[in-house]
């Protein structure tokens with residue numbers, strides 16, 4: 001999983017911005033560990049896309065790399081009722097569907 005990081009001051013930046021909000025430096029996509037915790041989440045019951053079975057969980061995950069570094073992601077691998085704020089999660093490889101996490105092993 002790649003997240004923009006400032007080449008000058010090393011700040012991770014998400015959601016993406018044109019340049020570093022702290023120092024104006026250039027942002028370059030860098031790999032993160034994929035570890036994080038559920039900051040908050042919602043359970044979607046409406047079939048916006050018929051190819052995606054409901055219900056499913058949309059989470060805001062705070063990444064381990066930096067306080068307040070958060071990404072919006074799908075959360076799979078557990079029942080929606082089992083999701084908890086603060087729960088440890090890890091990124092799955094999901095090249096085309098956007099960030100996807102599951103409960104940490």
Ligand SMILES: [Zn+2]
Nearest residue numbers: 006009020023
């Ligand atoms: Zn910077």
